[in-house]
Amino acid sequence: MRLLLPLLPRRRDIVCQQAVELVTDYLEGVLSRADRRRFEAHLAGCPHCTEYLAQMRATIELTGRVTPEELTPRMQDEFIALYRQWRADHDGGRG
Amino acid sequence: MDAELLVRLRAGDEQAFVVLVRRHHAAMLRLASGYVPSLAVAEEVVQDTWLGVLRGLDGFEGRSSVTTWLFRILVNRARTAGTRERRSIAIGDPGRAVDQSRFDAAGAWASPPEHWVEDADDRLHAAKLAGRLRSAIDELPERQRNVVTLRDVEGLGSEEVCNVLAISESNQRVLLHRGRSRLRQVLETEFGRA
Secondary structure, three states: OOOOOOOOOOOOOOOHHHHHHHHHHHHOOOOOHHHHHHHHHHHHHOHHHHHHHHHHHHHHHHHHOOOOOOOOHHHHHHHHHHHHHHHHHHHHHHO | OHHHHHHHHHOOOHHHHHHHHHHHHHHHHHHHHOOOOOHHHHHHHHHHHHHHHHHHHHHOOOOOOHHHHHHHHHHHHHHHHOOOOOOOOOOOOOOOOOOHHHEOOOOOEOOOOOOOHHHHHHHOOOHHHHHHHHHHHHHOOHHHHHHHHHHHHOOOOHHHHHHHHOOOHHHHHHHHHHHHHHHHHHHHHHHHHO
16 A cells, blocks of 8 residues: 655644554444545554554464364264264155 | 355265364354353354254255354354353453553554564464464453454454344454454564564
């Protein structure tokens, strides 16, 4: 994200500590237009908050790529037994 | 994809069932654990959920995603099995995304975030990082953990998460924000240590 115009300081500019609390609302697309503008204006002038936003995105990405723990063989057997029991009941009920 | 597994499951493919269980088991157990008094009961709830899924296969109309359907059944059963009183806990969580001590008096970074995003890809496959992230999710406060698990691990949309957990959009966002912020901090610490 790159803003072309260096924005002039305004009365309601936000500071870093506020910016980090807006990150999720920003990513969820629920900031008001004015807040989004303020947030992006802050980012344009703040490499640390830009970094912070990138880290939040990376965190989401990494969390999504965490592979689930393996099922233990015992648990897998239990689920297969559950499935077969259901199949037997299901098919039996139909027959 | 779950939708394809659903087709196979309906066709009586046992392997499809195993794949589906493997994919969602950990998250289901994590979620159920928050509602019931013990791990043993949580495991029963998960098994019971799968039985409910199998029995509901013919009636499932696909108005929601398979994952949403699955978790809705899970949460309903976990609620029923839960002996704990589920008070609605105030969301007014005083926690902040970043520790206050890292900002100066004016609210600007005094101790800015360490740079690590580029390293993430290289280290992604390191089992240690995945393990650290998993335990960090487990250590989140229950409601944050539920939202992060459904949104970011299971990949549900915000509306689906609100639906499954019966919470408002704004509560969902606050919980998501706290949870993700915490995980970011864990990763920063982890990368900083490397």
